[in-house]
Amino acid sequence: MASVKEESEDVKIEGEFRVKHEDTEEQTDLMPLKEESQELNEMEEKNQYVKSHDFITADKSSSYSQTHKTQTRNLKVQMSVYTGEKPFICEQCGKSFRRKQSLQIHLKIHSGEKLFICPQCGQRFTLKKTLSAHMRVHTGEKPYSCQQCGKSFPRKGNLKIHMRIHTGEKPYPCQHCGKSFSVKGNLKNHLQVHSGEKPFMCSQCGKSFLQNRQLEVHMRVHTGERLFICSQCVKSFKQKKELDAHMKIHTGEKPHTCKLCGKSYKIKGHLTIHMRVHTGEKPFVCDHCGKSFRYKESLNHHMRIHSGEKCFICHLCGMSFPDRNHLENHAKIHAGEKLFMCHHCGKSFKQRANLENHRRIHTGEKPYTCTQCGRSFTVKGHLEYHMRLHTGEKPFTCPNCGKSFTNKGNLKTHLRVHTGEKPYKCLQCENSFTYHTELKRHLQTHSGEKLLFSSA
Structure with missing residues (x-):
């Protein structure tokens, strides 16, 4: 019985072992299928990931490439600031630029392309920013202010140039004479003084000018055009600076003061001319006789002595004069006009200059001083006459006998010897x-x- 039991247990164990073994074999047979299925799924997922990754990578690569190019270009531009390199050159004029875009904008100058039009005056511009700056002419906007004097400007570049007045900076020196300028354009104009070049010629009278704007202003002499009109008295002017100077008549402003005598002027140029009274400077020299003058107008008038020209004729008496001022003063003789009155004594004068000279009788002022002997005079003409005592100059010559005199009055008196006049x-x-x-x-x-x- 014991052996049967043992056999039965062996059978049972064998049976259990067989069942377990069969299950294990079945599972073992399924493993390759499961693994193969997993591999297929993994491969499919991998392929999808690769495709998706390739697309993203390509997109990222394109974006990176574009960013890299931009950064490289900006770096090159930044480096060119330090190295001074300007690789983009205009084939028409040779001007070079750091950026290709700047060259493309520059080329519009040569093509004449002006796409930006002012809606108010129709003026055309190559650049949009130039039009924007131009619009301030119409609006009167001046957004750039000087922190030191409060003066405002429509453009930032104008403020930058203005600041050199306060700093004294003159970064543009002349290589010929060493004179320096605060504005590059002024140096360019100055260089023409050395070269003698006057490239802008008037087609009507042949007169030449250093600058085109000087020619444009000069042309108004022929056309009679007066663009600048005073809003208070409607008087018109050919140049804006003439209008600006005229406006000070209404405001009474005289910002330019002489440090030596305290006299003030509306225009800076008038102060510069006035300083010649103190310095004795006479920069305008006659080529014929060597006589020098403080004022260009005086030289022009003097030249008519040599030419004999008297182109201004009085229509009442036929008397002729070398300049318009003399004719206008002469006309007051016929009108009996005496417009300028002395407030001290009531005496009237036909000319303002005569009133100014007369006033010094009351004030005792003698502003004209001889640099050689220190003697002072009330009238400038008296000083000029006095100076001839030192120089020995006798500019007035008798056409009949050649005798010379220091003043015109003495020549006039002498001429009676020849004419026989006995007044x-x-x-x-x-x-x-x-x-x-x-x-x-x-x-x-x-x-x-x-x-x-x-x-x-």
């Missing part, structure tokens, strides 16, 4: 004399009689 008459005996001194000596012959005489 001084004795009212007692009707005798006439050439000179006033001769008449005075003659009057002594009428002893005991009242000295009466007249001049014709």
